[in-house]
Amino acid sequence: MPLSAVSLLVNLFLIYAAVGIVFAIAFVWRGVGVVDPVAREGTLGFKLLIMPGCAAFWPWLLKRWIQAQEPIDETNAHRRAARESHIARKSQAGGEA
Numbered sequence: 001m002p003l004s005a006v007s008l009l010v011n012l013f014l015i016y017a018a019v020g021i022v023f024a025i026a027f028v029w030r031g032v033g034v035v036d037p038v039a040r041e042g043t044l045g046f047k048l049l050i051m052p053g054c055a056a057f058w059p060w061l062l063k064r065w066i067q068a069q070e071p072i073d074e075t076n077a078h079r080r081a082a083r084e085s086h087i088a089r090k091s092q093a094g095g096e097a
Contacts, residue, residue: 017055019058020054020055020056020058021055023054023055023058023061023062024051024052024054024055024058025051027054027058027061027062027065028047028050028051028054031061031065032047032050032054034065034068035061035064035065035068
């Protein structure tokens with residue numbers, strides 16, 4: 001690989017990393033609470049811990065932040081069973097009172 005191609009790849013990586021670091025600071029400060037409301041209450045240690053990952057995956061997180069969709073309600077067999085069990089317990093407790 002010619003030196004100019006290597007230089008170009010290194011420069012592209014440095015630009016990606018620089019944008020990622022700037023994005024990570026902004027995202028951890030404001031955006032993480034938009035993407036995941038539970039993370040809004042995260043401690044400083046948590047926010048410092050997720051910062052490298054935010055810098056690395058900034059294009060994907062930027063897309064999620066821009067879309068600002070509601071948190072995904074995961075549905076699988078275990079969650080459905082737990083929800084149904086919880087509803088059943090609430091109705092039994094209401095019937096006894």
